[in-house]
Each structure stands twice: as structure tokens, then as C-alpha cells.
Amino acid sequence: MRIANKLTYLVLFCGSTLFAQNKELLYDFYEIPQSLMVNPGVKTSQKWHAGIPVISGLSVQGASSGVTVNDLFANDGIDFTTKVQERLLDVMGNKDDFSTTSQIEGITVGFRGKNRPDDYYSFGIYGETDIITYWPKDLAILAFEGNGGDNLGRSFDLGDLNLRGEMINVFHFGINRKVSEALTLGARAKLYSSVFQFQSINNSGSFVTRQGQNNVYESTINADMQLQTSGVKGFYDIIEEDTGTTQKDVTSLFTERVLFGGNLGFGLDFGFSYNLSPQTTVTGSILDLGFINNSKDVWNYTFSGSTTTDGISIILPEDIDNVNNDLWQELIDEIDEALPRDENESSYISWRPVKVYGSIRYDFGQGGGSVLDNCGCAVNGGSGMASNRDYYRNSLGGQLFMMKRPRGVQAALTGFYQRRFGRVVSLKGTYTVDKYSFTNIGLGANVQLGPVNFYVLANNLLSYFNIADSHYASLQFGFNIISWNGN
């Protein structure tokens, strides 16, 4: 039980602190078995592989498209409130975000079909946490500056509140098939077991205070806002009760949720690799085409309606005989009635954040020695395009990444160069441009010592000179055992 507890908290900890989003270094880095997870149609050559549980795939990444930690907390002698005003409120827009996507592999196993050596099957379990919060620009300004002064007449957009997050456990099974010498296709089915989910993504409305038609000022609010949650209240109730068995109860509920005891969903991944010529390959994949049906432990909060108020009013002769002196409370009640705040337990569907990758790669520099030439499985033993990569030490290309986010598609463009040093070491360097950074240089290394495989991939290396000033930083690494023969 102790070990189970520790593992649970490890997963919880990792799930909440290890971040990974665009995996441009891992994509099409086919020497690493985990590249199957970002393209189920990547070319595979091994006979089987097995990830070392829990440490076969860890990634660390954080992203902010606006302010950095250093912008606010550098010990530079500038007044902190001034920094918040000038570097946060004056600069960040409602499309800037703070986001994280994390994955931690629990189990990953792959093997080639005995009767169908062109098929490579893989399955496993991984935990994923995906959270994004857009900067609620107008609400932040309203809180910081208020609706008075220079903000009289300014319409504050309530739709600026936009956030989404979830923690899930994913059980997956994929098939990778070499269809022809040039084409490899892959697909992966996923069962999602949700730990929790929350979203507030379709808010709209405004709040404005202006010179009034009757009174000096009048304030108008139109709101259509909703926060949907599933799986949150169960944890909240346990912590709120604080019975002395909180830790045990949280662990128990978490374990139940990761093992299909919570809300469930289904998703699919697809991918391909296609050789345009012996030296040119295009690839593509679409991941997490799926949804989760949130019907258990649902708690939603709504805030909608519209009203205009200019204070309390006495109009004669209508109110001449009105001796009710509780006009203030009446005003408050009227506003509450016009802007009802409700709770409900209606189920809802949450869509997974779909990701799309695409790449083109040009191989050159014939090296002779094959990296993966001993499969023993008749997959890459032939000549021609199927094994073209084995004969080139260098690869140069570009990749595109797109991810569906609540406020639209988030894209990244990557150029890469890969160099292989015999069977043992392969290095990949990337330069990526996205909304977080224009100076994202990454470096990945794959080391193969006998059957033992280790990889480490680090992004935005320039940021390591002052990590606090980085908009984006990541580290991924993992261990696998890989076999190309009967061992």
C-alpha cells in the first residue's frame, strides 16, 4: 500500500509538474520508440521494445507567451507594481496564455507480428495533464484599475475569461503497418480515463460604466458565462471534509479514476510516412481525435443575464407614499435576480486538444553502416526506399505542428538537422518558431548501447542562460530496451 501511495503521488506530482506540448525533437526521431506516440505511422525497424516503467518517457516543459518570471521577479530595484502595470497589464493580450501539457509514460511495449512482420504493434499507458489559461486581459484591468477614472466608457469583455484543463490516464493500442516499400501507415486507439476536467471556454458578455442617462453614472452588464467541471467536486469534498483520512481518500479516488472509475472517452491517432524518393520522406500525423463524456461527478456553475443600474431612485409622485426605506437592499436583490448564478449537474462532452504534425525530410551523406540493419524481421532488410534512411548519416528537413486550443489553432514551424554516428549515437538539432519564442533552439540525443536505449531532448537551450527569462523551456528523457533480433 505504501508503494502504491508513493506511485500515486509520483504520478500526481509528475502529472502536475512535467510539461510537454510540441514534441518537435521527438517527432520522426525514429531511433526512439516513443516517436510512435507522435506519429503512429513512423517507420519502425525494431523487433520489439519495452519502456522502463515510469521513466521510459518523461518530459518537462512550461510555456508563457507573454510575461516571464524574470520580467516580474528580477531583483532589479524597479517597483513591483510598476512592473505589473508595464510588463503585464499594458503588454499582454487576451490571446497570450500560460499553458502546460505533460505526459508521463507508465508502460510502453511494442512488438512485431510473428505472422505479419510488416505490422508493429504497440500498447501502453500514460498519464497526461493539459491546462491552458488565457490571460484575462479585461478582467485583470478591471481588477487592477477599476471601472472609474480613465476607464469610464470602457467596455470590459467578460469573454476574456477562458481556461481549460484536464488530467487523464490513457490506455492505448496501435498498429503500424508497412504497406509498401514507400508507405507506412499507423493508427492508434485510445481509451481515456478522466481524473478531472474543467473548462470555461465559451464565455461572452461585457461590463461598462458610463455617464448615465438619468444619474451621473450607470453600469451595464451582459453576461453569459459558464464553468463546467467533472471530477473536481469529489476531490474538493474530500479535502473540505478533512476527516483525518484525507490522504487515503484522495489516493483511493485518484486510483479509481485512473482505472476507468471516472468519466471515460475515446480517441484515435493516425499517421503515415511516405518516401517521395530514396532520399526524401514526408510524414504526417493527427493525434487525439477524441472526446470524453463527462457525466459523473459533474458540477457546473453559470452566470448569465443582463441589467443596467444607476443606483437607488426616488421618483415623485410615484414614490411619495412609499415608506419602504430598504431601497439599497432592493437594488441588490434586483441585480441578483437579473444576473442569476446557478449550479447544475448536466453532463457535457469535452473534446481532446487535437494535434497535427507534418514533416518533410531529405537524407544525404551515404554512410554505409546501417543503424537498424539487424531487425531479423524482414522489414528493412530489402533494398531500395524502405531502408533508405539506413544508408544516410544526415537528415535535413522541416516540421509543422498545430494544436487546437480554445482560442484557435496554435502553430509551430521547425527546421531540423539530424546526424547519426553509427549505431550508437544520433543527434538532432532543431530551430522552432512559435508564439512563445523566436529563438528556440533544441538538441536531442539518442544513445543506443546494445539493447539499452536512452534519449534526452531539450528545447530552447538559449533560455538556459537565464531560465527565469524564458517563455518556453522543456526537457524530455527516457529509457527503453530495444531488440532488433531474437534476443
Added chain:
Amino acid sequence: MLSAMKRVFYSVFLFTGFLFLAQSCTEEQDFDQIDDLSITPTLASGLFYFESDEATINSAGGLTTFYSQEVNFDAFNEQYVAERLIEGVITYEIDNTTSKELRIFIDFLDEAGQPLDREVFTIEAGPSDTVVREVVYGPDGKPIDILANTSSLRVTANNLGDGSSVSSAEDPKIIFRSGAQFVFRLK
């Protein structure tokens, strides 16, 4: 096999060491600065609106009080608000298109009904210019405690003229408007 494992681990530590010990560094950060954050929004709101037509004033007669009422007003004395109120301005605007000189008293009363402050407005017979008065509270004006302790307002409207004349203006009225802009310290 064991030797290979060792080499892998050495490679791991060398590589990560290179990344994080040789390259990773950060300028000095002072997270205690957040204690210095000052959030002082200015909130604006309409407060109190009073309107009377001339017929109602006449029906009460001349040289008399045609309206007096105490109304609950907890806008400022809610604990959360009262504790954070720093300074502000209440703006009054009065339009009189009746034929009478009028006087309006606004008394600020505490929970026991005791007067804390009074604003008196004497408005010439109409048509007259809009009377505008800005009353400052806080360090540069009246004590902020007046508002923080105000639980109700007593509105008294006196007719200083006769009880029969009628203005030639269309729909003659006395209109009393008020609004406030106050600075609060949220942090």
C-alpha cells in the same frame, strides 16, 4: 550488459550535467516582491437619484417640506468595502426647471440613526444652471470614516417658494443626481 548500463548512465549524467550545470542558470529572483504589489482600483457608480415634478411640490404647499425619507444605504459600510476605502469623490448634479427656489438636505446617518455629515443644496428657481458639487473624501477632504460608517441617507426636500406657481418650462422638475468614484485598496 552491466557494462552497457553503466555507460548509459554515465552518458545520461554527463549530458544532463552539461545541460543543467554548465548552461542552466538564472538571474537573481526576488519573489518577496509580490508583497509590495499595490492594487488600488477606482470604482465608479451611480448612487442616488431623486426627481419630483412641480405639481407634487405644489400639492405640499409653499414654504414647506414636500419630501422627507430615510433610506437604507449600505454601499460603503459593508465591512469589505469600508476596510478598503481610501479616498474618493461624490459628485452631485442638480437641475431645477420648476418656478421655485428649493433646498435639499442629504444627511449621512450611522446605524443608530445619528447624523455623521450633511450636504445642503440650495437651488435657485428655474430655469437655472445645473448645480454641480464635488465633495472629496480622504486625505484631501472630509474624513473617509463618514462614508465607512454611513448606513442610511435622509433625504429632505424643501420648497422655499409658493405652492401655486407653475413654470412655463415643459414638464418642470427638480432632478437630483449623484455618483461616486472611490479608490479602494484591494492589496
